Amino acid sequence: KYEGIIFDLDGVICHTDYYHYLAWKELADKMGIYFDEEINNRLRGISRMESFEIILERYQGEALSYEDKVKYTEEKNEIYKKLLYKMTPNDVSSDVVETLHALRNLGLKLAIGSSSKNTKLILKQIGLENFFDAISDGNNITKSKPDPEVFQKAAEYLGILPEHCLVVEDAVSGVEAALSGNMDCAGIGEAAKSSRITYRLSKFSDLMDFIQ
Numbered sequence: 001k002y003e004g005i006i007f008d009l010d011g012v013i014c015h016t017d018y019y020h021y022l023a024w025k026e027l028a029d030k031m032g033i034y035f036d037e038e039i040n041n042r043l044r045g046i047s048r049m050e051s052f053e054i055i056l057e058r059y060q061g062e063a064l065s066y067e068d069k070v071k072y073t074e075e076k077n078e079i080y081k082k083l084l085y086k087m088t089p090n091d092v093s094s095d096v097v098e099t100l101h102a103l104r105n106l107g108l109k110l111a112i113g114s115s116s117k118n119t120k121l122i123l124k125q126i127g128l129e130n131f132f133d134a135i136s137d138g139n140n141i142t143k144s145k146p147d148p149e150v151f152q153k154a155a156e157y158l159g160i161l162p163e164h165c166l167v168v169e170d171a172v173s174g175v176e177a178a179l180s181g182n183m184d185c186a187g188i189g190e191a192a193k194s195s196r197i198t199y200r201l202s203k204f205s206d207l208m209d210f211i212q
């Protein structure tokens with residue numbers, strides 16, 4: 001049924017979502033802004049600047065210029081990257097690694113579709129830099145999820161029609177992106193709560209039940 005699978009990175013392949021939380025939390029604390037895991041869930045899948053705008057909904061200080069915002073998002077990214085440099089292949093579960101290899105052995109093409117500009121760094125840290133057939137990420141898109149662009153580009157790089165691709169997502173924004181790009185979507189984590197997903201995964205390897 002499917003010829004290709006497009007995986008979201010953060011929250012699906014590895015748990016960089018927790019590192020995003022820690023980095024935003026450190027910045028928000030410094031700026032005196034209330035921030036918690038519930039607000040963090042709204043940041044899943046969307047771009048760095050869009051995430052900061054959501055955090056700023058609770059900001060009480062003086063108005064910030066665009067340059068200030070860039071400076072703060074860069075500061076967050078530096079905190080985040082320090083956490084990424086500590087990652088190793090042990091930060092990917094054996095459930096994920098074994099399933100990825102099993103899917104590859106079935107002849108499926110596998111791609112990453114992530115909003116992150118740090119995708120290549122993360123894949124290098126976790127030992128998957130040469131594993132995927134295509135990578136579409138925050139560096140090759142002009143609109144982030146829920147726009148379908150990141151997944152459409154991934155399908156194009158794989159040379160597979162969208163209707164023959166399955167997207168695996170943890171974010172509501174990513175589910176919307178997949179569906180509006182005419183792709184089926186398997187939801188895990190936060191996205192598993194969505195009523196719009198095609199398949200619900202309670203663990204990554206559940207994918208094996210749906211792909212044939």
Ligand code: G16
Pocket residue numbers: 008009010011020043044045046047048051077113114115116117118119138171
């Ligand atoms: C990830 C995260 C988002 C983050 C975005 C941009 O997307 O889920 O929270 O804001 O990347 O990340 P960066 O600041 O590294 O460019 P995904 O699509 O992999 O879930």
Ligand code: MG
Pocket residue numbers: 008009010011012044045169170171174
């Ligand atoms: Mg994600």
